[in-house]
Structures are given as structure tokens and as C-alpha cells.
Amino acid sequence: MRPLRIALLALGFAASAAFASPAEPKLGAEYIQLASPVAPAADKKVEVIEFFMLHCPHCYMLNPDLEAWVKKQGANIEFKRIHFPYTGPNDPEAHAYLTLEAMGLAETHTYSAMQAIAKLRRYWTKDEDAFNWAASAGIDLNKFKEYWNSFGVQSKMKRLNGLVEKYKVDSAPNLVIDGRYMTSPGAVMNANAGMSEQAAVKALGQTLDFLVAKVQKEKGIKPAK
Template sequence: MRSLRFALIAATMVASTAFASPADPKNGVDYQTLSAPQPVQAKGKKVEVIEFFAYHCPACNMVEPMLNGWVKKQGDNIVLRRIHLPFQGPNDPEAHLFLTLEAMGKLEEFHPKVFRAIHIERKRLMTDDAIIDWAVKSGLDKAKFMEAWNSFGVTTKLRRLGQQQAAYKVSGTPTIVIDGKYVVSPGQVAEANKIQGVEATMQATAQVMDALVARAAKTK
């Protein structure tokens, strides 16, 4: 998968190289445009940005600092949504965890903790039992967690993830979709511009995203 390929490339790159972002990112080179644009939830002048990710994905973990900084810089220009790709199928435990935290209003607090548990503490949160055990040991009330975990709203959203993946034609993570139609990934940006180095790749990806948000805003 693209996520794995990018992670392996990034892991071998310890030095950054200078990057000059294209003033006008090219469709089919720096990004792709969906043939069937998807409806957006953002209202008014704000541009919708969706991150398709997976907690176990090393590249997603590397993208987090860049994405968080980029979102702060964009401010009121955008609305960010995250969608966890269901790599393990319609009952993907990690996606189930993400939706449960979201339903509980605990996502802002626990989203970085999940990444840390997997990528720093090396915990294998790939099954329902492992995730529930980790959630309780991390301070979440078990009764409230299980209530959200088994709720109609969470289970319905979980079943719909495959449809969302297909609609946006996303096959790997991390993938960013801007304004329901522009699809960007660090792997594509690095490959298209022959970039070496994680830092340079993140910088370049952010610059391409800047340009696409600006382009989308002109049509609002």
C-alpha cells in the first residue's frame, strides 16, 4: 500500500533537501482531481479538508505534527475532518476506536495518545479486546466507553467507512482531500518533485495543500 511505501522511503531518509514548491501545483503530478467530486460539509467560505488516516500507519504518525501546524496556520479558512480507513474490513477495531472517542467528545485529548501508544510505546492495538483494555487503563470510564462503542451512531458510521473510501477512491494513508475533489498525499508530492527527507516532504505537501485551499476558496 502507498502508506507502507512512503513509510519505508521516509525511514531511510535522514537528511532533508531544499524544496521549491510549484507556484501552481499540477493535476496528475502533485495531486489528483476526483472525476466525481464529493459533497462537502463545510459551510460558507470555509474549505473542507479531509484526512484519511490509520492509527497503525507510520507515515500518518509522521504527518501529524505537520498537519496540526498547518491546520492552525489556516485557521478559519478550513474545516478539518478525519476519516479512519478501515484496513481490517467493516469492523476495523482502530476505526471503531476513533469513532468511539469522537462520540465521547474525547478525540482531541486521546487522538495523540493513541498514536503515542502505538508508535512510541509499541502497543499492538489491533483487536477489540486490546483496544478496550488500553482505553480503560488510559483513564476512560469503561461503562461510558462501551456505551459509545456499541451505540447505533458509532456502529452505523463504522459500516459506512468502506463506502466513503470507495467514493473518494482512497487506497492508502495518509491521504488528504481538499474541497471534496483535490487528492494529495506526501508520497505523491515527494515522488513527483524528487524530494528526499521527511522534513522537506512535509514542507512540500503543506505548500501544495496551501495552493489547493486557495484555489478552492476562489470558487466559494
């Protein structure tokens, strides 16, 4: 797996704040085009993938506004997350996220897992860290362990490194749209001289809106009402 480099962003924004609207995003500035596109799984919707980590403070701070954006886009997009296996092929945080996903609890428990890790001020280094959190979060621990050890989750764990390599993503948070375009708060900030880090985070929504509309136009996908 490529070395992981966390984007250095001080994301001090209110969860309820709306994304800002700078000038129209430009290729090579606010976003890039992947040299080797990856065919998206979505067909009639625009696929949006967030590469993230549960212990990444920048992903944690981005989460509320990103989830608001996903809700706003609604049926226009197919949103999913891929967790970096930070400590290697047996990374307990990635394993925990895939377990939550398999249990249908990712949407309701991902942020609480981020909060718990942020409070600890350290990432999970062993399976027991994830188990202790699951129990404290009110999740049936026996069922959590059952899914944790299931063939489906174990198979997805083995494929994580390959997924990261396929998309050539080496930082978090990063978002890939339609397997072709990639953007991040850091890219937006770097593209706009003098823009504060907080403003860059809020401006990310406009770049994402722009890329979703761009893909819809390129592929003839009718926007959802």
C-alpha cells in the same frame, strides 16, 4: 473496499519544523482531481479530509505538522478524519477513533492512541486492545464502552467502507480537499525529482495552502482573517 496500500514514506522530521515551499503545486503532479467529485459537507469553509489509520507509522509521523497546519488555517477550513477499516467492517482501530470522536475526545486522544500502537509495534486486532488502551489513557472505560456500542457509532462503522469507496482513496495518509482534489506527501515527493522524503513531507503544507486558496477562489469564499 479497495485494497489498502500504505504510502512508503520515511517521515523523519521534527514536530516543530515548518513546511517547506517548493514551486507552485501542479495538477497531475503534487495533486490530482478526483474523477468523481464528492459534495463537501462544508459550505462557507473549505473541507479537508485526512484518510488515516492509527497504526500507520506515516500518519503518526505526519500528525504533529498536520495539526499545526490545521491550526494555522483556522476558520478557513473544516477539517475531519476518516479512519480506514483496515481489518474489515469491525476494525477495532476505526471503531476506537469513531468512539473518541463521539465522546469529543478525538482531538486530545488520537495522537496518544497512535503513540501507544507505535510502542506496541502492532495494530489492534480485537476490541479488548482498544479497551485496554482507553483505560490506560485515563478514559472512563464504562463510558467508552457505552459510546462504542451506541447506535450512532455503530451506524458510522457500517458506512466506513462506503466512504472509502466513494472517495476512491487507497493509501494513507491522503488528504482530500473540497471533495475534488487529493494530495499526499508521496505525491509531492514523486512530483519533485531528487526531493527527499523529509522535504516532501514539509512541502505538503504549501500544496495544501495552494488547494485551499484555489477552492476559495473557485467558490467565492472569503478567506478568514
